[in-house]
Structures are given as C-alpha cells and as structure tokens.
Amino acid sequence: MSPVLELRGVSASYGPFRALFGVSLTVEAGGSLALLGSNGAGKTTVARVASGLVVPTSGSVLVDGEDLTGARPHQYARAGVAHAPEGRSVFATLTVAENLRLSFRRTHGASGLSCALDRAYDLFPQLGNRRSQMAGTLSGGEQRMLSMARVLVNPPKLLIADEPSLGLAPIIIDEVYQSLRAIREAGTAVLIVEQQVGHALQLCDRTAVLGHGAVEWEGPADEATDVMVGQMFTTGEDG
Amino acid sequence: MLLAASTGEDLLRAVLQGAPPGSVYALIALGFVLTYKTSGVFNLAFGAQAYVSAAMYFQARNEWEWQVVPALILAVFILAPLIGLVLERLIFRHLSNSSAVAKLVIAIGLTVALPSLFELVTGFSAVAGRTPTGIIPGGSSVFYDPFGIYPLSRDELAQMAVALFGMAALGALFRFSSLGLALRAVVESPRMTELSGINADRVSAFAWALSSLFAGMAGVLIAPRFNTLMAPDFFHLVIVAIAAAAIGRLASLPRALLGGLGLGIFIALFNTFLPRWTADHGWLRPFQENLTPSMPFVILFGVLVCWPAIRREHRVVDPLSGVDPPPPGLAALTRNRRLTLITRVFSVSLLCVIGVTVLLRADVRWLFLVTQAVILAIIYLSITVVTGFAGQISLCQGAFAAVGAFTVFQLADRYDLSVLAAALVGAALAAVVGAVLSLPVLRLGGVWLAIATLAFAFFFDAVMVKFSWIGGGGTSLFQGTRVPRPTIGPWDFADDRLFLVLAVVAFTVVSFLVIQLREGTTGRMLHALRGSEMAAESIGISPVRARVTAFAVSAAIAGFGGALLAIHQENVNYQNNFSPTAALFWLVLVVSLSARTIEGAAYSGAAFSLFDSLVLRGEVFRWIFRGWVPGILPISPKWRFVLFGLASIQFSRHPEGLVEYGKRRATRRFNERFDRRERDRASQETSP
Structure with a gap:
C-alpha cells in the first residue's frame, strides 16, 4: 500500500525567499507524523506544499501514490487531503451552518446534507446552538471545533493540522487533541505541525524535526523528546 | 387644496x-x-x-x-x-x-x-x-399611462x-x-x-x-x-x-x-x-441650469464625504494571504557611479541634439507637438507629486489644470494682466482649490479618495465650467476662450520657437522644485507614510499635513501647466485639453510609464503628444528608412488609448512604472555582467 502522502526532495520559495531545501517525508496510510521545529524552520511551508497551496520549485508531491505536483489546492482536497490552516480556519463571514454546508456539499450531495449537519451538531452540541451565527464571532475554541467538525463527519485520507493549539486555553487544547485522536481512530492519517511538543508527540507515532528548511531528524515519536531538547539548546547558537 | x-x-x-x-x-x-x-x-x-x-x-x-x-x-x-x-x-x-x-x-x-x-x-x-x-418593438413609441399622470x-x-x-x-x-x-x-x-x-x-x-x-x-x-x-x-x-x-x-x-x-x-x-x-428665488437660477446634469457627481461626492460609515468599511483579512510572496521592495538599486555619469552625459547630449534639431529644422506642426509635449510633462509632474510621492490616486488633475488655464483667460481678458503673472496666480488659485478639496477627501484614503476626486472632476466639468466667471459663459462659445502670448522685454513669445524655449525653461524649473520637494522634509514624510501610515504616525508625522501639502503643490503644478497649455494654444480649449476623461488618460499614461520620476513625466508628455505622429503614423520609420513606412501604417490614433490603457495592467507588478522597471533591469543586467562585486553578491543571495 502506497503512503498517503509522500514529499520527494521538495524545495519551495516565496518569491525570492527560499523556505524549503530538498525535504523528503512520508506519511503512511492511517499513520501519523508530528512536524516539529523552531520558528521559521519551514513547518508551515511543508503543510502548504502538502495541500497544494504552495507549489514546489523542485521535487514532487504524491498523494496516495498519485503525482499531484503543481495541482491546484481543490484537486488535493478532492484527492482526500484536508488542511486546517494556522490561526482562523473557518469562513468568518459565513454562518456556522454555511461553513459546514460548504464542505459537505461536495461529499454528501444535496440529499445527504441535512444528515451530515445533524451528525456535526451531535458531535459538538455547542455548534448546533450557534448554527446561524457568523463563524467570525465564535471564540477561538469554537472555531477550532467547527473546523474539526468538518473533518470528523467526513473523514479525509489525510488531515493536515497547522498549529491546532495556537492561541487556545489548555483545556480547549485537550479537547482539540481528543478530536484529533478520534479522527485517527476513524482511519485518517494525520500530519500535525505543532509547537506544543508534548501533545503532538503523544498523538503521533513518528516525528520529523525541521530546521532551516530541511529535515534534521526523523524517527519514532518516543525517541523525539531527547532530540527536541538537544535542538532547543543548539538552535540559539547557529541561528 | x-x-x-x-x-x-x-x-x-x-x-x-x-x-x-x-x-x-x-x-x-x-x-x-x-x-x-x-x-x-x-x-x-x-x-x-x-x-x-x-x-x-x-x-x-x-x-x-x-x-x-x-x-x-x-x-x-x-x-x-x-x-x-x-x-x-x-x-x-x-x-x-x-x-x-x-x-x-x-x-x-x-x-x-x-x-x-x-x-x-x-x-x-x-x-x-x-x-x-x-429591445422591445415600438419601445419608444408605445406608451402606457396607468395613473393618467406620466x-x-x-x-x-x-x-x-x-x-x-x-x-x-x-x-x-x-x-x-x-x-x-x-x-x-x-x-x-x-x-x-x-x-x-x-x-x-x-x-x-x-x-x-x-x-x-x-x-x-x-x-x-x-x-x-x-x-x-x-x-x-x-x-x-x-x-x-x-x-x-x-x-x-x-x-x-x-x-x-x-x-x-x-x-x-x-x-x-x-x-x-x-x-x-x-x-x-432668482439666485438659484445658475444652479438650476448647471446642477441638473451633475446631480450624480454631487450626490456621490456628498455620500463619500458626509457619510463616515463608508470609511469604516472593514475588510475580513484572508487568513491564507501569507501564502503569497511579499511584494517586491522599492529600494533603489545602487548604481555604479561611473555608469550613472555616462548615461547622464549621454542622455543630456541626446536631448540637446533633439532640441537643436527641433529648433532649427522642425516645421510648425512638429514645433507645436514638441511644445505641447513639454507643457504636458509639466502637468504630469503634478501626478508625480500626488501619485508618485504621496501614493494617492487623484483623478481631478484635469480640473486643477483647467483652474490655471481659466484664470489666465479671465485675468487676461478682463484686466489685461500679463499672462505669465496670470499663470502664477492661476497656480496659486489651483493650490488653494487643491488644498480645500483635499481636506474632506483625504480622510477617505485609497479607492474612495480616487472616486471622490473623480466626482469633483465631473462636478467641475458639469457646473463650474459653465459659469461665466470661470469658463467665460455664452460668449466663449462664439469667440472661444482666447489667451494671448506673452512678451518679456525684447522677446516676443508669439514666436513658436521662442515659446518652446520658454516651456523647456519652465519644465526645468518645475522639475527642480519637484526634486527639492522629494529630497526635503515633506518628501521624506510622504515616503514614510507610503511605507506604513501607522508607523509614520507613531514617530510623530502628521499624515494630513504632509498630504495636504502634496495635494496643494500638485494642484499648483497642474494649474501652472494648464495655464501654459492655454497660452501655447492661445485658447483654453477646455473640452479637448482638460475634460475629466482626458485627465483619466493622463493618469493611466503617467502611472504605466513611471509616476515616481521626472523622466517618467517627460516620457509621458512625449508619449501623449508625439506617439501618434511618430509611431502610429510612421514618421519615425520615414526618417530612419528614408521614406519607407511599414505597410500597416498609418494606423488609427485610437491605438494610443488601447496600448497605454493595456500597459497600465503592468502597474500591479511594477508599481514604479515601465520606464523605471526597464532602467532597473538594464542596470542589474549591466552590473551582473561587468561588476564582479555585484555578481558575487547576487550569487550569495540565492544560497541558503
């Protein structure tokens, strides 16, 4: 069985600024990878490349064994890649229900729509109470729930979560990670970009540490703690 | 009842x-x-x-x-x-x-x-x-009158x-x-x-x-x-x-x-x-005649200026906007000093050759076109100030220029004042109009500022020009808005060649002033404001004062240029020269060539006035190939609008303008090829 996501020697840049230098990573089907590293290491860029938002300048991106290099983000989404971007990942000007409709429409069709909406409200009753409220007026935790509801009702092959704990209270972070665990159990592979190392390592089997736009270390999650501590003490020196 | x-x-x-x-x-x-x-x-x-x-x-x-x-x-x-x-x-x-x-x-x-x-x-x-x-048969001839009224x-x-x-x-x-x-x-x-x-x-x-x-x-x-x-x-x-x-x-x-x-x-x-x-109420009469056609502009202007809700429009920011590469910096390239000297000497001598050729050999038509180009370049310097330096899109430069032109006409017509003195008065008046206009309009910022100035331009066009104390009223319809040429001492500027010299001198003086403005405190403030308004305010720069100055100076330059244009043509020719739609084309032209430099204004003036004759009618080929002109020429002068209109598409990618972009690219290529230090630096930039 081919891995659900495979990056082969990917380099990427924002205009004149290069962010990635030959990154190779794989996420097995149903597997999980925590992507760690300091600020500016290129974690978010890896996530963007893996969902088609940033087109690599060289190297290739394979989803489920199919080469999608240079494809548009919606083609990645249709191939089963869901990306919850950093910060706000819901449409602020649409209501909660409309946010959900937007993502269920393609997969459930007009007839399955109300059924899918009900399942989302069952999972997160709070969302059901606020279904006709603008998503931008939700709290940060509720916004995360909304984006989690989208993927929980309709599990993709791969979920890319970029800093799912950013700006949330510890208790909400726990909830978010519970949902992520539920998604894993549903058979979805997970790629998590995280600065909250502890949570990510508990959730994931494998870990990759990025530094200066390249993979510095890759291995099982339980060996990662020592590496991370080592990196924390060294990054300050070589800038 | x-x-x-x-x-x-x-x-x-x-x-x-x-x-x-x-x-x-x-x-x-x-x-x-x-x-x-x-x-x-x-x-x-x-x-x-x-x-x-x-x-x-x-x-x-x-x-x-x-x-x-x-x-x-x-x-x-x-x-x-x-x-x-x-x-x-x-x-x-x-x-x-x-x-x-x-x-x-x-x-x-x-x-x-x-x-x-x-x-x-x-x-x-x-x-x-x-x-x-x-689209309906008998659309304009079959009527229904349900209420018996209309x-x-x-x-x-x-x-x-x-x-x-x-x-x-x-x-x-x-x-x-x-x-x-x-x-x-x-x-x-x-x-x-x-x-x-x-x-x-x-x-x-x-x-x-x-x-x-x-x-x-x-x-x-x-x-x-x-x-x-x-x-x-x-x-x-x-x-x-x-x-x-x-x-x-x-x-x-x-x-x-x-x-x-x-x-x-x-x-x-x-x-x-x-x-x-x-x-x-008799005093309302002039308004009745003039205001009716301009109602939309008055309403638009009023809505924009008096309704603060529009300004507070908050846009939801795209959370994924960080995916785009940052916009290219506008920092000037460091140019090799010797190279700069060589190109300067070359371009100045080329200009001199062209100038002497025009003065000695040109016929009446070419003299007219070249003089017009120089005067338009002066007007375009006003766009350099307001758009290039202050970063605001003003669509009423035509109205400012018309203020100058009409002032010259009125003062010369009524008080027999020397037209050059009148041109300065016109510039001052335009500056006042610009400053007063800028006060309510500047708070709008961005797109709304542009639209408000456009509304003002159309208002000026529909109402103000019709007043006899501005546009000359009914008599000017028959006699035209005649403006005489000046004489200073022994020089009679009725001579076209002499007038061209005068225009060139005026352009040089205004350019010098514009450079002074750019290098001076106001220019620096405007530069800082363009970078980040909030950051500039936090170090004590007043955005309103700097921008009002820019607006007033720009209006003064436009007014002076407009006055010169009227003197040159010995007529204001409002519809041809200064109508709002003509001014739209000015902006497009200057912005697509280069709104940031004196050269850009000069090129734009030349493009407006000479492009048609030189390129579209093929004169340039006739000179180079001794009488031979490519078969497709002459082509319609409308191509000028098409070409420069489409050229403005480049604005988003090269906000510095095509002229400046070309120059920078040439400099960079030159440096890469001939300057070893520059090459080393360039190769370092691409490595991690």
Missing part, C-alpha cells in the same frame, strides 16, 4: 419618471457590487463594458439588420460575459492579492482601452443623431422589469444555491475555498461573467436614452452606479438596488421641483 393635489401629482410623476433610469442604475450597481464583492475590483471599466454591449447591439440591429433576439443574444449573452471572462482570466485572476488601488488603476486603464479596442475591431463609430433602439414607454417598462428580475435572480442565487455560497466563500478567501475542494477560479470566473452580463444588459437597456451612442455617456452611468453602490456600502445587493432606484427618482424630483423654486 388644488395646490396640494398638484404637488402630489408632481411627486408621483417624478417617481414614475425616475424609476426607469433608476432601475438601469440599479442594474449596473448590482453588477458593480457583485464584482467588488467577489474580486475586490472597483471596476470603473463597467461603463466601458456596458458601452461595448450597447454598441454591439446597435451594430447588429442597425448595420447588419438582425432581429432583436439574435442581436440581444450576441451583445448581451455572448459578448458581455465573454469580456468578463477574458478580463478575469487574463488580468484580474493574477491580481487577487494586489492592493485595491492597483486594481483601480488597471480598471481605469481598461476604461480607456476597451471602447477604442472595440471600435477598432468592429469599425463602429458614433454617428450623431442615429438614436439606438431598444406615460411610461415600453422601453421604460422593460428597464424596470429587467432590473427587478435581475435582483430577484441574484438574491435567489446568493440565498438558495450552493454556487451562491461558494461565491461568498471566495469573497473571503479563495484559498480556503479551494481547501474545501471547490475550484475557486471557476467560481470567480462565473462571478465576472455574471456581473459583466449585468453591465451589458444595462448598456443595451439604457442606450435608447442617448441621442448618440458614445463611450463617455456610459462612463457617467458608472459614476451614478457607484453612488448607488456606495449607499449600500458596496456590500449589500438590495441596498444597491434601492440606491439605484432612489437616485433615479431623486434626480427626477430634483428636475421637477428646482425650476419652481428658481422661479421664486
């Missing part, structure tokens, strides 16, 4: 009279809001699109004698959406993250380019007195029906369909919509096609109201639509509809009641 009844009747009549044009305004406003909401483009080219459809329909019906239905299908349901799709695909798709001002400039470029392009391709030309026909023609009924239907269809689309949902999602963030598995490009292409369809439909519907089909009338239409859309704060479709209808009715009411009030 009788009086009350008749007043009520008049009210109703005005409503009935104003509703049909109001519905066409509403139709355009709907399309306008749709484009703005889905792509962030303030599409001034909407009028041009409406004109193209109307002209296509006219061509098919009157020239090719097609039936109504095929002509309508071609003009509205094929051509209009097609134009929208082409604009989206080729231009606006690549601009989704450019600033709103950049998009506005491109839309202005298209306003200039589209009608000319259409006329060139189809060979359509306006023929006076050939009134366009509507007979509505079939055309008018059709206009109202189509507007209501359009609104209902749009409302249903947004409320009930999943496409409408996708449209709203794309407005907020095309990239997040893509992440939901929706092809955002296709959605926004649909939005463009749909809104262009609205423009085309409105164009065909409104055409019968004009005696002659001409592009500028349709531009006016867009101004009205913007006023309507502004009432809905550019976001609400129902309010845009109501705004359009309301404006139509308001104008009709105004036209009904103002004549009565003037009968009682």
Whole structure:
C-alpha cells in the first residue's frame, strides 16, 4: 500500500525567499507524523506544499501514490487531503451552518446534507446552538471545533493540522487533541505541525524535526523528546 | 387644496419618471457590487463594458439588420460575459492579492482601452443623431399611462422589469444555491475555498461573467436614452452606479438596488421641483441650469464625504494571504557611479541634439507637438507629486489644470494682466482649490479618495465650467476662450520657437522644485507614510499635513501647466485639453510609464503628444528608412488609448512604472555582467 502522502526532495520559495531545501517525508496510510521545529524552520511551508497551496520549485508531491505536483489546492482536497490552516480556519463571514454546508456539499450531495449537519451538531452540541451565527464571532475554541467538525463527519485520507493549539486555553487544547485522536481512530492519517511538543508527540507515532528548511531528524515519536531538547539548546547558537 | 393635489401629482410623476433610469442604475450597481464583492475590483471599466454591449447591439440591429433576439443574444449573452471572462482570466485572476488601488488603476486603464479596442475591431463609430433602439418593438413609441399622470414607454417598462428580475435572480442565487455560497466563500478567501475542494477560479470566473452580463444588459437597456451612442455617456452611468453602490456600502445587493432606484427618482424630483423654486428665488437660477446634469457627481461626492460609515468599511483579512510572496521592495538599486555619469552625459547630449534639431529644422506642426509635449510633462509632474510621492490616486488633475488655464483667460481678458503673472496666480488659485478639496477627501484614503476626486472632476466639468466667471459663459462659445502670448522685454513669445524655449525653461524649473520637494522634509514624510501610515504616525508625522501639502503643490503644478497649455494654444480649449476623461488618460499614461520620476513625466508628455505622429503614423520609420513606412501604417490614433490603457495592467507588478522597471533591469543586467562585486553578491543571495 502506497503512503498517503509522500514529499520527494521538495524545495519551495516565496518569491525570492527560499523556505524549503530538498525535504523528503512520508506519511503512511492511517499513520501519523508530528512536524516539529523552531520558528521559521519551514513547518508551515511543508503543510502548504502538502495541500497544494504552495507549489514546489523542485521535487514532487504524491498523494496516495498519485503525482499531484503543481495541482491546484481543490484537486488535493478532492484527492482526500484536508488542511486546517494556522490561526482562523473557518469562513468568518459565513454562518456556522454555511461553513459546514460548504464542505459537505461536495461529499454528501444535496440529499445527504441535512444528515451530515445533524451528525456535526451531535458531535459538538455547542455548534448546533450557534448554527446561524457568523463563524467570525465564535471564540477561538469554537472555531477550532467547527473546523474539526468538518473533518470528523467526513473523514479525509489525510488531515493536515497547522498549529491546532495556537492561541487556545489548555483545556480547549485537550479537547482539540481528543478530536484529533478520534479522527485517527476513524482511519485518517494525520500530519500535525505543532509547537506544543508534548501533545503532538503523544498523538503521533513518528516525528520529523525541521530546521532551516530541511529535515534534521526523523524517527519514532518516543525517541523525539531527547532530540527536541538537544535542538532547543543548539538552535540559539547557529541561528 | 388644488395646490396640494398638484404637488402630489408632481411627486408621483417624478417617481414614475425616475424609476426607469433608476432601475438601469440599479442594474449596473448590482453588477458593480457583485464584482467588488467577489474580486475586490472597483471596476470603473463597467461603463466601458456596458458601452461595448450597447454598441454591439446597435451594430447588429442597425448595420447588419438582425432581429432583436439574435442581436440581444450576441451583445448581451455572448459578448458581455465573454469580456468578463477574458478580463478575469487574463488580468484580474493574477491580481487577487494586489492592493485595491492597483486594481483601480488597471480598471481605469481598461476604461480607456476597451471602447477604442472595440471600435477598432468592429469599425463602429458614433454617428450623431442615429438614436439606438431598444429591445422591445415600438419601445419608444408605445406608451402606457396607468395613473393618467406620466406615460411610461415600453422601453421604460422593460428597464424596470429587467432590473427587478435581475435582483430577484441574484438574491435567489446568493440565498438558495450552493454556487451562491461558494461565491461568498471566495469573497473571503479563495484559498480556503479551494481547501474545501471547490475550484475557486471557476467560481470567480462565473462571478465576472455574471456581473459583466449585468453591465451589458444595462448598456443595451439604457442606450435608447442617448441621442448618440458614445463611450463617455456610459462612463457617467458608472459614476451614478457607484453612488448607488456606495449607499449600500458596496456590500449589500438590495441596498444597491434601492440606491439605484432612489437616485433615479431623486434626480427626477430634483428636475421637477428646482425650476419652481428658481422661479421664486432668482439666485438659484445658475444652479438650476448647471446642477441638473451633475446631480450624480454631487450626490456621490456628498455620500463619500458626509457619510463616515463608508470609511469604516472593514475588510475580513484572508487568513491564507501569507501564502503569497511579499511584494517586491522599492529600494533603489545602487548604481555604479561611473555608469550613472555616462548615461547622464549621454542622455543630456541626446536631448540637446533633439532640441537643436527641433529648433532649427522642425516645421510648425512638429514645433507645436514638441511644445505641447513639454507643457504636458509639466502637468504630469503634478501626478508625480500626488501619485508618485504621496501614493494617492487623484483623478481631478484635469480640473486643477483647467483652474490655471481659466484664470489666465479671465485675468487676461478682463484686466489685461500679463499672462505669465496670470499663470502664477492661476497656480496659486489651483493650490488653494487643491488644498480645500483635499481636506474632506483625504480622510477617505485609497479607492474612495480616487472616486471622490473623480466626482469633483465631473462636478467641475458639469457646473463650474459653465459659469461665466470661470469658463467665460455664452460668449466663449462664439469667440472661444482666447489667451494671448506673452512678451518679456525684447522677446516676443508669439514666436513658436521662442515659446518652446520658454516651456523647456519652465519644465526645468518645475522639475527642480519637484526634486527639492522629494529630497526635503515633506518628501521624506510622504515616503514614510507610503511605507506604513501607522508607523509614520507613531514617530510623530502628521499624515494630513504632509498630504495636504502634496495635494496643494500638485494642484499648483497642474494649474501652472494648464495655464501654459492655454497660452501655447492661445485658447483654453477646455473640452479637448482638460475634460475629466482626458485627465483619466493622463493618469493611466503617467502611472504605466513611471509616476515616481521626472523622466517618467517627460516620457509621458512625449508619449501623449508625439506617439501618434511618430509611431502610429510612421514618421519615425520615414526618417530612419528614408521614406519607407511599414505597410500597416498609418494606423488609427485610437491605438494610443488601447496600448497605454493595456500597459497600465503592468502597474500591479511594477508599481514604479515601465520606464523605471526597464532602467532597473538594464542596470542589474549591466552590473551582473561587468561588476564582479555585484555578481558575487547576487550569487550569495540565492544560497541558503
């Protein structure tokens, strides 16, 4: 069985600024990878490349064994890649229900729509109470729930979560990670970009540490703690 | 009792009279809001699109004698959406993250380019007195009079029906369909919509096609109201639509509809009641004559300036905007000092050769064109100041220039003042007008500032010019607005060669002043403000003071240039030289060549005045190849509008202008090839 996501020697840049230098990573089907590293290491860029938002300048991106290099983000989404971007990942000007409709429409069709909406409200009753409220007026935790509801009702092959704990209270972070665990159990592979190392390592089997736009270390999650501590003490020196 | 009844009747009549044009305004406003909401483009080219459809329909019906239905299908349901799709695909798709001002400039470029392009391709030309026909047989001759007050023609009924239907269809689309949902999602963030598995490009292409369809439909519907089909009338239409859309704060479709209808009715009411009030109050008379045609501009200006809600429009930021590479920096390239010296010496000597050649050999026509180029370059320096330095798009530079020109005319005509002294007075007056105008307008900022200045330009055009103490009133219609040439001591500037020298001296002096402004405190402040307004304010720079100065200086330069232009042509020639649409082309020209440098203004002046004769008529080839001209030349001067209008598309990628961009690229290539230090630096930049 081919891995659900495979990056082969990917380099990427924002205009004149290069962010990635030959990154190779794989996420097995149903597997999980925590992507760690300091600020500016290129974690978010890896996530963007893996969902088609940033087109690599060289190297290739394979989803489920199919080469999608240079494809548009919606083609990645249709191939089963869901990306919850950093910060706000819901449409602020649409209501909660409309946010959900937007993502269920393609997969459930007009007839399955109300059924899918009900399942989302069952999972997160709070969302059901606020279904006709603008998503931008939700709290940060509720916004995360909304984006989690989208993927929980309709599990993709791969979920890319970029800093799912950013700006949330510890208790909400726990909830978010519970949902992520539920998604894993549903058979979805997970790629998590995280600065909250502890949570990510508990959730994931494998870990990759990025530094200066390249993979510095890759291995099982339980060996990662020592590496991370080592990196924390060294990054300050070589800038 | 009788009086009350008749007043009520008049009210109703005005409503009935104003509703049909109001519905066409509403139709355009709907399309306008749709484009703005889905792509962030303030599409001034909407009028041009409406004109193209109307002209296509006219061509098919009157020239090719097609039936109504095929002509309508071609003009509205094929051509209009097609134009929208082409604009989206080729231009606006690549601009989704450019600033709103950049998009506005491109839309202005298209306003200039589209009608000319259409006329060139189809060979359509306006023929006076050939009134366009509507889409209903007997549209303008069959009337219905349900209340016995105002007979509505079939055309008018059709206009109202189509507007209501359009609104209902749009409302249903947004409320009930999943496409409408996708449209709203794309407005907020095309990239997040893509992440939901929706092809955002296709959605926004649909939005463009749909809104262009609205423009085309409105164009065909409104055409019968004009005696002659001409592009500028349709531009006016867009101004009205913007006023309507502004009432809905550019976001609400129902309010845009109501705004359009309301404006139509308001104008009709105004036209009904103002004549009565003037009968009682004589002092209102000049306003009655002049204000009626300019109501839309007055309303637009009033809405913009007096309604603070518009300024507080907060846009939801796309959470994925960080995916785009940062905009290229505008830092000047470090130029090799020797290279700079060589190019300077070369260009100065080239200019001298050209100058001497023109002075010694040119005939009357060429002298006229070259002098005009130099004077226009002075006017364009005003755009350098306000747009290049202060970063504001002002569309009323033509009005400022006209203030200067008319001052010279009035002072010379009435008081026999020396025209050069009058030119300075004109510049001062223009500066005052500019400063006063800038106070309410500057708070708007960005796109709204541009639109407010445009409204002012049209207001000046429709009202102020008609006053006898400005434009000379009725007598100037017969005698023209004559301006004499000056004499200083032994020199009589009636001689064209001598006047050219005077113009060159004036250009040099103004350039010097502009450089002083750029290098001085105000220039530095403007530079800081352009970088980040908030950061500049935090270190104690007053944005208002710096910008008002820039506006006033710019207006003074424009006024002085306008005065010189009038002296040169010995006539103000307002319609030819300073009309708002002419000034639109100025901006497009300067911005696409280079708004930041003196050279840019000089090139733009040359391009405006000489491009037609040199390139389009092939004179340049005649000189180089000794009489031989390529077979395709001469071609229509309209190509000038098309070429420079389309060149403004470059503005988003090279906001410094094509001239400056070319120069920088040449310098960089030169450095890379010949300067080893530079090469080492360049190779270091690309490694990690």
